[in-house]
Amino acid sequence: MQLYFAPLQGYTTALYRQLHHSMWGGITSYYTPFVRIEKGDFRRRDLSDIAHENNIGTPVVPQMLPRDANELQQLTELFLNNGYKHADINMGCPFPPVALHGRGSGLLPHKEMVTELLHATRKYPEMQFSVKMRLGWEDRNEWRELIDILNATPLTHITLHPRIGRQLYKGSVDIKAFEEFCLHCSHKIIYNGDINTPADVERFTAEYPAVECIMMGRGLLARPYLSTLLSCATTISPSEIIERTYTFHNTLYNTLKATSQGESQLLQRAHALWEYFLPQAPHKERKAVIKSSSARQYECATEKLFATWHADCDNIEVM
Ligand SMILES: Cc1cc2nc3c(=O)[nH]c(=O)nc-3n(C[C@H](O)[C@H](O)[C@H](O)COP(=O)(O)O)c2cc1C
Numbered sequence: 420m421q422l423y424f425a426p427l428q429g430y431t432t433a434l435y436r437q438l439h440h441s442m443w444g445g446i447t448s449y450y451t452p453f454v455r456i457e458k459g460d461f462r463r464r465d466l467s468d469i470a471h472e473n474n475i476g477t478p479v480v481p482q483m484l485p486r487d488a489n490e491l492q493q494l495t496e497l498f499l500n501n502g503y504k505h506a507d508i509n510m511g512c513p514f515p516p517v518a519l520h521g522r523g524s525g526l527l528p529h530k531e532m533v534t535e536l537l538h539a540t541r542k543y544p545e546m547q548f549s550v551k552m553r554l555g556w557e558d559r560n561e562w563r564e565l566i567d568i569l570n571a572t573p574l575t576h577i578t579l580h581p582r583i584g585r586q587l588y589k590g591s592v593d594i595k596a597f598e599e600f601c602l603h604c605s606h607k608i609i610y611n612g613d614i615n616t617p618a619d620v621e622r623f624t625a626e627y628p629a630v631e632c633i634m635m636g637r638g639l640l641a642r643p644y645l646s647t648l649l650s651c652a653t654t655i656s657p658s659e660i661i662e663r664t665y666t667f668h669n670t671l672y673n674t675l676k677a678t679s680q681g682e683s684q685l686l687q688r689a690h691a692l693w694e695y696f697l698p699q700a701p702h703k704e705r706k707a708v709i710k711s712s713s714a715r716q717y718e719c720a721t722e723k724l725f726a727t728w729h730a731d732c733d734n735i736e737v738m
Contacts, residue, residue, distance in 0.1 A: 420624055421447040422646055423578070423609060425636030426482050426507075426551075428452035429691065433473040434674055439639075440477045442667050445646030447632070449477060450551070453484035453509045454494060455522070461497060471502050482507040482551065486522045487532065488539035495543050504545070505575065508536070510552040513584035524553045524584030527561045530568070537572040549575045551611070551634075556584040559596050566603045576607040578634050601630070609634050615641065617648055617738060640695035642738070643667060657737040658729060664697070665725040672721070682714050689717055699737070701727045 424431060424439070424446045436449040454465040467473060469481045481503050483494035491508070498506045510533070512523025519525060526533055540548045550569065555561025561583075569577065581597040582590070592612040601608055610630050614620055615638030623633065639645055644660050672689055679685035693709055704724035711717040 420620070420649070421632045422649060423447055423632060423634040424449040424639055424646075425611060425634045426450040426452045426509075427636050427640065430640055430695070433468050433470075434678075435671065436479065437474070437477050438667065438671055438674075439643055439646075442663065442670070443643055443647045445648075445650030447478065448480045450507055450634075451479060451481045453482045453512065453523075454497070455484040456490050456493060466497075469498070469501055469503075479503075480505050480507050480549070482509050484509045484512060484517065484522050485536060486520065486526075488535050491536055491539045492542065495540075495546055499543070499546060505547045505549070507549045507551055507578075508540075510550055511578075511580055511584070513553065513582075513587050518556060518584050524556045527553065527556045527565065527584070528558075530564050533565055534568050537568055540572060547575050548573070549577065551578040551580070553580050554583050554593060554596050554600070559583050559593055562600060563603070566600075570603075570605045574606050576609055576632070577604060578609040578611050580611045582612065601627075607632070611636070614638055617645065620649060637695055641698050643696075648738070657732040660737050661725060661729045661732055665729075668692075668696075668721060668725075672718075676714070685714055686711070686717060700724055701731070704728070 422445060424436070429452070431449065431452060440446065440449065451469055454461065454469060481498050481501070483491065483498070483506055485491040485494055485508065495506060509523055510526050512518060514523070517523045517525065521529065521532065526536070540546070552562070579597060579600055581593045581600070582588070597610065608630060609632040610623065610627070611634035614623060614633055614635050619638070620633065635645070644655075644664060648655065671692065675688045676685055679688060690709060693705070697705065701724060704720065704727050707720040708717065708724055711720045
């Protein structure tokens with residue numbers, strides 16, 4: 420089973436990806452959050468996120484969010500100029516400001532636009548392309564209109580998140596529609612969606628042995644060590660997991676501290692981390708981290724959280 424780290428705008432930054440790769444490993448590729456064109460130009464933070472010097476040693480696939488063939492060409496050239504040989508095309512983003520402007524999953528009801536977009540990939544034989552998509556924007560059957568053009572395009576794989584765009588992340592994934600998609604798709608498929616624990620991976624691989632690749636997003640933000648546990652033959656004790664997670668957090672926090680402009684930016688960035696991080700950590704201590712209103716308070720609260728968790732690791736869930 421190969422594991423891919425999903426792109427998560429605002430979370431899986433170059434810093435995060437590099438640190439995750441060096442501390443935990445077990446990931447075949449890290450997908451960058453989408454790079455897009457805004458007011459005719461690239462965004463500065465996107466350029467920095469994909470820059471070669473910020474990604475050395477990490478297996479990274481940059482992702483683009485094009486609306487048409489022209490944007491795809493500009494973005495492909497940007498990626499080529501940064502030394503990439505593989506680009507992922509986002510046809511799944513569900514956020515209304517993106518989708519309602521014909522990007523991400525907003526492309527899926529428009530067969531001609533998808534055809535034109537995918538056709539443009541043929542101008543770049545030196546670049547390999549993959550697609551990350553949902554079943555549709557409004558209807559779970561929209562993919563059926565696109566499957567011939569997807570099959571006819573040379574792609575390394577398709578990552579499917581089996582929801583429709585309108586759902587955002589609500590409701591459940593449509594596993595029956597995923598099965599149908601697999602029957603009709605001639606490309607390698609990576610499954611993505613709501614796989615959060617080793618038990619979820621076990622269930623999925625038992626049910627779908629032919630699907631050899633899973634992409635995980637929020638589950639890895641919550642438990643960054645899952646990639647080690649899933650890829651490593653030897654077991655790691657709960658206390659060791661907590662010790663290594665403590666080092667992972669502190670390294671990340673100290674880098675944020677060194678690169679933030681002022682305490683309020685630091686706190687904002689550190690608090691954002693905890694939106695998904697370690698939901699199973701001791702509740703009272705986790706709440707104190709989230710409520711901290713100064714760097715000093717934040718640091719004391721995280722120290723206490725890891726110490727409490729470590730002292731009681733036989734009773735508090737880790738996995
Ligand atoms: C905060 C957030 C940001 C995301 N950013 C991106 C993105 O930039 N590109 C993309 O293809 N998907 C993005 N996604 C979708 C994830 O890659 C993934 O498909 C989704 O979270 C479902 O997988 P999961 O259940 O394993 O988290 C984002 C999701 C979230 C919650």
